[in-house]
Amino acid sequence: MRECQNGFMPSESPAFETPVHVGRPNLGSIERFQELAGQALERRWLSNDGPLVRELEARIEEYLGVAHCIAVNNGTIGLEIAIRALDLTGEVIVPSWTFIATAHALRWLGLTPVFVDVDPSTHCLDPDAVRRAITPRTTGILAVHLWGRAADVESLTRVAAEAGLPLLFDAAHAFGVSARGRMVGSFGSAEVFSFHATKFFNTIEGGAITTNDDDLAGRLRLMRNFGFAGEDRVVSDGTNGKLNEISAAMGLANLEHLDSIIDVNRSNYERYARALDGVAGLSILPIDDRERGNYQYVVALVDPSCPVPRDELLDRLRANNVLARRYFWPGAHRMEPYRTLDPSAGLRLPNTEMIADQVIVLPTGTAVGDAEIDVIVRIIREAVGSA
Numbered sequence: 103m104r105e106c107q108n109g110f111m112p113s114e115s116p117a118f119e120t121p122v123h124v125g126r127p128n129l130g131s132i133e134r135f136q137e138l139a140g141q142a143l144e145r146r147w148l149s150n151d152g153p154l155v156r157e158l159e160a161r162i163e164e165y166l167g168v169a170h171c172i173a174v175n176n177g178t179i180g181l182e183i184a185i186r187a188l189d190l191t192g193e194v195i196v197p198s199w200t201f202i203a204t205a206h207a208l209r210w211l212g213l214t215p216v217f218v219d220v221d222p223s224t225h226c227l228d229p230d231a232v233r234r235a236i237t238p239r240t241t242g243i244l245a246v247h248l249w250g251r252a253a254d255v256e257s258l259t260r261v262a263a264e265a266g267l268p269l270l271f272d273a274a275h276a277f278g279v280s281a282r283g284r285m286v287g288s289f290g291s292a293e294v295f296s297f298h299a300t301k302f303f304n305t306i307e308g309g310a311i312t313t314n315d316d317d318l319a320g321r322l323r324l325m326r327n328f329g330f331a332g333e334d335r336v337v338s339d340g341t342n343g344k345l346n347e348i349s350a351a352m353g354l355a356n357l358e359h360l361d362s363i364i365d366v367n368r369s370n371y372e373r374y375a376r377a378l379d380g381v382a383g384l385s386i387l388p389i390d391d392r393e394r395g396n397y398q399y400v401v402a403l404v405d406p407s408c409p410v411p412r413d414e415l416l417d418r419l420r421a422n423n424v425l426a427r428r429y430f431w432p433g434a435h436r437m438e439p440y441r442t443l444d445p446s447a448g449l450r451l452p453n454t455e456m457i458a459d460q461v462i463v464l465p466t467g468t469a470v471g472d473a474e475i476d477v478i479v480r481i482i483r484e485a486v487g488s489a
């Protein structure tokens with residue numbers, strides 16, 4: 103018998119023989135990927151601004167309606183390059199309710215993340231709380247479109263403009279998502295996507311920074327490649343943020359199937375929402391269907407009125423080989439080094455603390471079919487019903 107994440111021992115006969123995961127990669131056409139990757143191998147051009155990377159960047163610019171896409175080797179490096187290119191220093195406002203990479207990117211560069219609370223109805227930064235948290239030491243705002251729900255871009259843009267601060271978006275979850283009818287990718291000074299294998303659109307590892315600012319785009323391109331402006335001319339700080347050609351091949355192959363992947367995600371999301379409707383104390387975080395969504399996360403919220411505590415329900419799922427996750431528990435402010443640096447941060451983050459105790463992310467994506475969802479729903483309903 104294996105031991106589950108929370109120390110719970112699985113029963114002898116789990117509902118699934120092989121695990122059903124959160125984060126199973128979506129694959130477009132494997133043949134198309136092999137064809138494109140094969141071309142790269144034959145060209146013997148494998149990295150450093152290759153033709154597949156350029157093609158991927160052009161396709162993304164067109165899809166998002168943004169002037170510049172700078173492909174990078176992962177979302178975290180993308181955030182770090184954008185933070186450097188925007189000259190952020192000192193303190194930057196950021197949610198604690200996000201994947202740890204958002205805060206860590208700041209800290210890795212010697213900046214101080216100042217955690218601000220989120221709006222419980224969207225799980226994204228609360229613009230009023232941001233306004234109240236701005237001090238003379240604040241040099242920027244790093245907002246997150248969590249779960250692929252766009253943050254309140256209008257209010258955040260207004261708050262940033264009033265304070266004269268750059269606004270950067272962590273759009274790791276928000277490829278293919280719109281806000282106010284406009285694709286995420288051209289809000290704020292820049293936006294940073296992750297194309298990690300677990301994202302609904304993936305380049306294995308990868309990401310992109312997008313912006314409409316020509317000067318900023320120039321700085322971002324330089325910084326992605328060690329600051330090289332020519333073969334032996336280095337004109338700025340820089341790092342190695344380059345995406346390789348095999349990853350770009352995966353991106354191009356997956357891009358051709360983007361709409362059908364979103365259709366599957368949406369259908370999975372709706373199946374869960376319908377089937378779990380009415381379960382006591384459990385709800386699915388709604389998605390604003392006036393906007394385009396990618397539906398890549400199915401976020402179940404288990405509130406205190408649910409007869410089964412969240413962690414017990416998670417244990418029950420995991421005992422049945424449903425590898426659901428309690429992302430992003432317990433919140434960045436309760437992880438190191440932030441916990442030690444500011445042990446009382448939770449007092450200023452009541453919504454984050456509440457949400458962190460409620461979330462279970464359920465498996466979805468093209469590897470999860472109707473039959474699996476029906477079984478997962480049955481496990482949840484039985485757990486709640488028998489409590």
Ligand code: T4K
Pocket residue numbers: 123124125126127176177178179200201203204246272274275295296297298299300308309425429
């Ligand atoms: N900002 C935000 C808001 C983010 O969510 C992320 C990343 C970033 C920034 C940084 O972007 P990147 O630098 O990563 O591009 C995963 C991903 O590694 C991470 O990219 C993602 N967010 C985060 C939400 O999820 P873990 O620690 O949960 O990964 P892991 O290894 O536990 O895998 C998750 C699930 O996926 C497991 O059930 C296994 C499954 N899986 C995973 C891989 C890689 C597969 O089935 N196949 C696979 O190939 O972080």
